[in-house]
Structures are given as C-alpha cells and as structure tokens.
Amino acid sequence: MNKPMARLRRWTATAALLALSTGAGLPAGAAEAPIRIGEINSYKAQPAFLEPYRRGWELALEQVNAAGGVNGRKLEVISRDDNGNPGDSVRAAEELRTREKVDLLFGGFLSHTGLALTDYAKQRKIFFLAAEPLTDKITWEQGNRYTFRLRPSTYMQVAALIPPAAALDKKRWAIVYPNYEYGQSALQSFKALLKQAQPDVEFVAEIAAPLGKVDAGAVVQALADAKPDAIFNILFATDLTRFVREGNTRGLFEGREVVSLLTGEPEYMDALGGEAPTGWTITGYPWYAIDTPYNRQFVADYQARFNDYPRLGSVVGYASLMSIAAGLRKAGEVDTEKLVDAFRGLEVDSPFGPILYRALDHQSTMGVYVGKSAVQDGKGVMVDFDYIDGADLMPPDDTVRELRPATE
Template structure:
C-alpha cells in the first residue's frame, strides 16, 4: 500500500486544505479560462472538469480568495488542434475577460497556447500536456506546468527496470510531441538502468489512427526482450487487444507510460495484461493523507463515481490556483507569475512546489504493475514517486533555455 509522510500543516484541514480564506465574497469573480480536449479526450477531460468545479465551489463556499472574491472557471473545448486552441484562447481573453488561461491536453496544443500566452504576456497554467519542450527549450516566463512531464515519468518507469535482464528493446509511441519526447527520454535513460541495452525497433503510429495489426507485427518481427509503450486512449486498447491475440507480451518486459491511470485501465477491462510496469493512479489503494480521502468522498458524493487521474489533476490545479491568488493578492498577470515561482501548495497528495527555474511542478505519480482483479484491470505494488526526485537538473534546464 502507498503511504505518505507529511507535515502537520499538510495534513490539516478537509478536502481543500484551507487554501480559501474565510470571509464574505466581495468584488467581481476572478474568471479563469480553461480550454481542453473535452470532446476528443472525454475520458480524461470530463472527470478533470468535474473535479475543478467541485474544488471551485468549495473555495467559494469557504469565502473565496484574496479576502473574499470568488473564482469562476470558464470551460471551452480547444478543438484538439493548435489552430483551434489559439483561437479559443484569444476568445477567452478578449470576449470572456478571463484573468489567465489554464488547461490543454495534447502536447502540440499546449505548446501552441504556451507560445500564444508568451506573445500576449498572459499567464498560462498548462495542466496536462506532457512534452518536455513546454518547460525546457520552448519554456517562457508566462507558462507553468502542473503534471510531471515525459522525462519525469519515463525516469520513474526506467528506475523500476533496474535489475531486469531485457537487453533488446522496442518502442511504440504516438507520432507527435509527447510520444517523441517520451521515446527520446527512454533511449537516454535505459542504459543507466540496464547496461548494454539497445533499441532494436521503433514504431510511431499517428495519434488516434494506430494500425494495431501492422504495429504489433513489426514489433514481433524485431524479437525484442522488452517493449516501451507510450500509446494511450483508444490506440492503447487496440494495441493491447492485438498484442494479446498475437502473444506479443508473453515473456517480455513491458514498461508503459500512463497505462495505470483509471481512464485507460477501465476500457482494457479483462484484457489488461499482467505485470506491465506503469505509471498511474491506484485511487482505492492510497491510504494517506486524510485530505485525499476527503477528496474521494466529496467527489463520490457529488458525481456518484470514483475519481480518475484527471479528477485528481483538476482538483490539485484549483488548489494551486487558489494559493497563487492568495499569495499574489492580485489577478494582475505579473503579480500572479511572480507568486507562482517557487510557490509551495499543500495539496490532497502532499506538498507540491512550482519550481521557479523551469516552471515545472513537483507533483508526483504512482508507479506499479498491472494486474487483473476479477474482470477489471488494476495496479499492484504501487509506490508514490515524488516528482521533486525526478526533475531535470538545474544545469540541463539552464542549457536548454539558453539554446532556445
């Protein structure tokens, strides 16, 4: 079971851990423009939005922020394309008069909105896009990221490969920023865990258009000892089904980003492979802190469902936003940007700091193995990997940003 050791301050309070300041709401609400792939990536984005609304209402019921102002998220679909997302971001700023932008799911979309925010000099809190470019080579003053990026999560997985004997590895990843970033990180980190390991095959199917038969066939022909998988969503389901049918995963080590998240585990159901090393969110196995249990209870009470990883991310994002506004004491862009740098927030999964150097948060992830419980997929032997232990070094960040 996963256990945490937290300060008394982090354990204090109920689900929202006292980020809102009691008082009578006064002044106009602080509006926040949230754009995301609600149609295309509904399995993740809808639970994410649900939890944001829950946290927003809790903040406002407790008195709001900055001495009494409410927060109000304005949700829009980003169209899942860079062009559509930039148009929506512009509309949120000009028509909806939002104080800042948050969200996006796909990495190419997040990068486009990040560049737009930098040009407009408006804060953008990138919640989900995972490509390292968003905080490294293409990082900027106005963009901050909440989730651990591909380097961090790949490093968590590779750490779990130490002691494995698999030397010949294949990679399968979606052919866009996130997949390319994850594959590059795996190539870099693998030799540190398994000396002498090599990459013998790579498959980069188009996002959302995987030809599972051709992909599985190509991987099988390479005869790898291990597979690093970066596919997710419907692509993952199709790949697993075809791989199971052809015996691709038998007697092979598989490391797989994101597969342990309920959003992607639930559709796999009884087809969930046994023993994949994954990052994810074993929500029912997390025993502490108490604030996390309170979050689960509040979410279940409102939505009659268990939280997903997206739910946790949405809730933590609002905690960070409320803390930022209380620290900034202003919804003016430069004040919020300054407040976010090195801001420490006591969240429902423990303290999270937004590192000022690269604007990457220290939010962690769970690492474990896939298993079947009845006819449903689950994680076994989960451990919490603190994001602070897996970030790029300061020297690497400075070098990447100088060369940008």
C-alpha cells in the first residue's frame, strides 16, 4: 500500500469515529434527535385558561431539557390551535402525525374536542394524554388503550362538592349549565350523587345555556322564578362572569346558597375582581396559600420565568409535560406500546401532590381543592379550603369496569 492511500484510510477511519462520537451522519431517529411531541388546544377560543396552560408546559419543557432531556434526548413540542372545534382537532392531529412526525400527542380543553382526539388516538394507535377535558367518557364509555387523562374528571369534580352541598341541607335546588358535553355530564352527576346523599332533594329548575353565549338576564330571571333554596352553577369563563354580575345586580344570590364548579380557578375569579361572589362553595386553585414544598417551588419558578403568578391552567400544562417526561423515562424508548404500558400505574409528583395514572381506567388521581369564595383587597380568593385526593373521588372499581369497554 502506498503512503498516500494509507494516510487516506487512516483519515477515513478517524473521521468515522469522530462522526459516531458527535452524532454527525447518524440517521434520523438517532438518540441525539429530539423527541417530537404534538400539542393541540383551543388557544383562541379559551385564552383565559390556555395562555397560562401554555406557559406551564413551556416551563416544564425548559426544565426537562435543561436537565439533559429524557433518555439522552431533548424534548420538542409542536403546537397547534383547534379553534375549539372537534373537526379541527382531528385535522391538526393528522397533520402533526403525518407531516411533523410527532411521536405522541397531548392537550385538549373542551370536552367535545377531547373526545375527538380520544377517538383519533384509538384509530391511529398513537399515545394521547388528555390534559384538561373533563368529560367522564374520555376514560370510561369511550376510553381506549392509547388515551390517558390528567385532570380530575367531571364525576370527580362533582363528587368533591357533594359532601358540602349535602351539608347545606337545602331541599329545592336549581342548576345552570353550559349546554354541551361537560355541562350535561356535570348536571347528571350532581343530580345522581346529591340524590344519593340527600334522598328528599328536589330539582326545581335546570337551565341550559349555549357555551360562550349565555343570556345572563334570562338565566337569572328563570332561576329567580323557580325560587330555589340553593343553586348549582356549572358555567365558567366569560359565561360565569356575566352570570355573577347579573345575579349580583338582581339580588339572585341573597339568602341563597351557591355551589359552583371551577369558580375558584384564578383565571375565572380574577376576571370578576371585587365583584367576585362571597360564601359560595367552590373548586379551584389557591396557589397563594398552598404551603407544600413542590407548590412553593413551582410558584417561585413560574414567577421568575414569566413575572406573573400561576393559574390552574399553569398547573395542568406543567404536570402534563412532566408526566410525559416521566412516562418516556419509564418506557426507556419512544415506542407507543411501551409508553402506554409505562403510563399504566405511573407515579408523578405535581404542584397538587403525588398523582398516579390508574391502570384500571387511565385516569390520574390528581385531586380537587374545595373551599369558600371571598373577596380580599378587591380580588376574589379561595379560603377555608381542603384538598381532596382524586383516589377518594372515584366510583367503585366494578362500576368503572362496567362503564369502560375492554381495551387491552
């Protein structure tokens, strides 16, 4: 062999070793390539909740990647807006899967878009973590192998409110709800569970309002005409703001107890300011008063990063991405079937405390804060609250098995 050829072969071998050590020349999908995660949500339709939610998962993404990523790979999130429309949700999912080549999906806010993504995950056999949609069908009637859910379901949220509602010992109840899947599900759960706890209860009015288009004057008048002893409110976001303001103006809440889903979430309470209701029994996130190490650190990190305080959406976004990172670590690789198996029984810490994704129905045990509404310094807050662990808000396992189709 002549000397130039020998030098060429030594250079080629050295270059090959250098390429292996730096990742240069490796095929797509090699360990150094990021794990691509698709995220879909209704940012334009529900900005009050979803802008803090986006910040939450962005903070988690930064923290995971700063710590070296997962299994030697960084995470990358590719996000799409579904305009609050189930059809757009599915189209976004298909584009993320086929064009962007994402490895898994997460997100969803409204229950009907969440159900569309749940079905998409089943049909395409792609992992989907439903971050926010509350409808029970996601993990029960329409549950499938590839779908998990982080937030407490509608049933769980309502179940957390039943003991204080029953303790009011009010016989005549009226209910106002947004007329779509979440509202209809919450209505049925409240009626069934309160009837169990208080057999003599009567439901004297059920007022349905179109989502995002409540006629607050008509709703308040209908409730007043029914002369209830207590009101169960399921409205949220701008519908809640209009309802509370109109009810305050007309004196609807004077002398009446009100039990209300989601009202204590800062994204909704903040919009009311000094007009926030007082003395209502509510669910929410009193970030300013939860004195646990994890929540204190989360609040500090969030404030340092965004110069703002977290909302409930911030927790949901953060815990969703952290759950995905934990599941990927446990799976050991980006494989859909292995990731599904890893999530069944997965334990994750969160600002709400430790949670577990149940193998039985893929529902996490994230719990619910229940307390009273108040106004302090011209701002609505949550006081006298307790945390109810999600594991204590589930129906019996046999009931879940009857509701959920065989998926394995």
